[in-house]
Amino acid sequence: MSEERVGFFTDTSVCIGCKACEVACKEWNALxxxxxxxTGMSYDNTQALGASTWRHVAFIEQPAPQGRTRLPLLDGESGTAGESAPGSDMRWLMSSDVCKHCTHAACLDVCPTGSLFRTEFGTVVVQEDICNGCGYCVPACPYGVIEQRPTDGRVFKCTMCYDRLGAGQEPACAKACPTDSIQFGPLDELRERAALRVDELHGAGVAGAHLYGHDPEDGVGGDGAFFLLLDRPEVYGLPPDPVVTTRDLPAMWKHAGGAALALLGGVAASFAMAGRRQR
Structure with missing residues (x-):
């Protein structure tokens, strides 16, 4: 990578569910x-990430924890995201999901055409004109992000607005976010900022606040898009301990090679025995 690696930090504690990021993503990328x-189960009308939805704001309704939790916004004022309404025993959790742009991206490992590639910014992008629609990357993604478009079978996902990055601009979703829930910048700087935000929330009594996808030592080598969550990852539809699905490929090929050699050895021995009997 010739450029500094960049990424997203999504602070769900200040997400208001406006879906401005979804609209901006669709408009800029002509999705x-x-x-x-x-669905009848939520006010969310986009439901999940997909080939035509590269940003998805999840609406999660759940019983509110005991007591009223007031969350400070980034400027130090009290906010309402994730907080129960007066007289209500329910609370809303909002979270804008996106492709994680993994450090160890299984989709790259399995792509046979080179359609998927890592950019100079450390992001993972699909080249639409090279994708042959094989679909290998779909089950390879540990987050279930990539999807094939039914009309032509090719896969599509977030590019982190690669064209905008090349022009020195931030991605459309981060630009449109009115609360700075979606923050864009150098990944190391975002990780430091996120750690301070977690400490701030813990100091305000929000004990459940924690980071997800920020750790370079996790099963995918850390995500280029990570999150501050107020509940368990499963509540947001995220795997609790994601692992790159191709991590065992070298060992599998090694065992397969060993088995193939053993098979060839057995065949050779059989021919040798048959030759001796004929003599």
Whole structure:
């Protein structure tokens, strides 16, 4: 990588669920409309990440914890994200999900055409004109981010606005976020900022605040898009301990090679024995 690695830090404690990031992403990347149908279980009308939804704001309704939790915004004022309404025993958790741009990206490992590549900014991008629609990357992603578009079978996902990065601009979603829930910048700097934010929330009594995907020692080598969560990852539809799905490939090829050599040895021995019997 010739450039400093950049990424997203999404602070869900200040997300208000406005979906401005979804709209900005669709507008900038000219993504098609994808149904906007309600599930009957949520007010969320985009439901999940997909080939035509590269940013997805999840609406999570759950019983509120005991007591009223007031969350400080980034400027030190008290906020309402993740807080229960007066007289209500429910609370809303909002979170804008996106491709994680993993350090160890399984989608890159399995792509047979080179359609998926890592950019000079450390992000992972799909080249639409090279994708052959094989779909190998879909099950390889530990987060279930990548999806094939039904109309042509090719895969699509967040590019972190690669074209904007090349022009020195921040991604459209971060630019549109009114609360700075989505923050963009150098990844190391974002990690430091996120750690300070967690300490701030803990000091305000929000004991459940924690970071997800920030650790370079985790199963995917750390994410280029990581999150501050107020509950367990499973609540947000995220795997609790993601692991790069291709981590065992070298060992598997080694065992496969050993098995193939053993098979060839057995075949050779059989021919040798047959030759001796004929004599």
């Amino acid at each position: 098609p409309e994808d149904g906007l149908s309600l």
